[in-house]
Amino acid sequence: MPELPEVETTRRGLLPHVVGRRIRDVVVREPRLRWPVPRDLARRLGGESVRDIHRRGKYLLFEVGDGHLLVHLGMSGSLTLVPRDTPPRRHDHVDLALEGESTLRLNDPRRFGAVLWVKRPETHVLLKSLGVEPFDAAFGGELLQRLANGRRVPVKLFLMNARMVSGIGNIYANEALFAAGVHPSRPSGRLSRERWDRLAAAIRQTLERAIAAGGSTLRDFVGGDGRPGYFQNEYAVYGRAGEPCPTCGTAIRGARHAGRATFYCGACQR
DNA sequence: AGAACCACCTGGCAGC
DNA sequence: TGCTGCCAGGTGGTTC
Structure with a gap:
């Protein structure tokens, strides 16, 4: 959740x-x-x-x-x-x-x-090695590119690695990569600065929109006030394998990265 | 050092 | 109806 x-x-x-x-x-x-x-x-x-x-x-x-x-x-x-x-x-x-x-x-x-x-x-051992907060001033394309330098891990897994960036899990990694037009399998060390800038902006925007919607309720998540979230209704790709891409209509593809479900548009995401 | 797995749990659902 | 197998929003630890 x-x-x-x-x-x-x-x-x-x-x-x-x-x-x-x-x-x-x-x-x-x-x-x-x-x-x-x-x-x-x-x-x-x-x-x-x-x-x-x-x-x-x-x-x-x-x-x-x-x-x-x-x-x-x-x-x-x-x-x-x-x-x-x-x-x-x-x-x-x-x-x-x-x-x-x-x-x-x-x-x-x-x-x-x-x-x-x-x-x-x-x-504390659980907190001290956490990566940058997406809403920190330091967060941005420059920092992400520097952190990813030399790594071949798929960019989706890089984003989900809490030692690199904290707070992004499977849903928002999928959604932010779609919003930025970046293919989830692309080796993280091989993104241009321009694409990192776009991805950093997409991460912030996706997270902001999700917070504004009260988060996502897939099964039974409720916020502190007991109310469910509504962002699950705004997913562009997550859980939508086979459905048309909201941008170009191409069927959304399903894949797996490190055992986690991945969804992306093969036409819009490169 | 980096990357690929596994483990920890319960519940829901598809398929038989 | 009931069983089996698979899947799920996370992440620390082990192994290669």
Whole structure:
């Protein structure tokens, strides 16, 4: 599910309802996520106020107490506010009961997500090697071309590599490459500066449009306010193998890169 | 160093 | 209806 737009949608949905609130209680029903949920989470968070919520790549960071609560949604996670005393449903693994009437609840069927305590995000092993943020000032064709220099990995996999660029997953890699007219298999070290510029702009524009639409809801993603996203209705290529390209009408092709489904127009993308 | 795989999980769906 | 196999939004770790 969640790539940068879905994580950002979650963050924005939660901000007005969570920041400034005190955490009354922490309930961990299932600690077996990607890594075990820390046993002392309740002690660290109980009674503390959430000062802010940040995003780094696909990670959410809740600034609280003398550190940060790190949440990753994995493939199937969602984080929503529910009224206090709402009975837990299947896969509701972690609750943060807030002061007042609401509870912040993590649901994650596949349990690829994570809930961890991080003292200093800038040095944490999961965060320190993350690549550039697509909305950072440093992001652009020049940087991407420099990072890709000498690499033969397909540009689609380069974009999905979180050590290069953070936040882009399978859906938005497919969509941004289409928007830029770049073939997903093209070796990343062999794109001209002009094409990197176009791709960088397409990445930003695609992510911006997706955030504006509240992200994508393919199965059951909901943002922090509990509402689904609508960007899945605007996909040009993702999941559309065999359908006509919205630009030229040629049938969209399906392929695979590193086991992940790829969709592209063989005529528009070179 | 870089690239190709595998692993971790559950649920939904197509096909028989 | 029910079984089997395949697929899915991520990413750290292992192997070559």
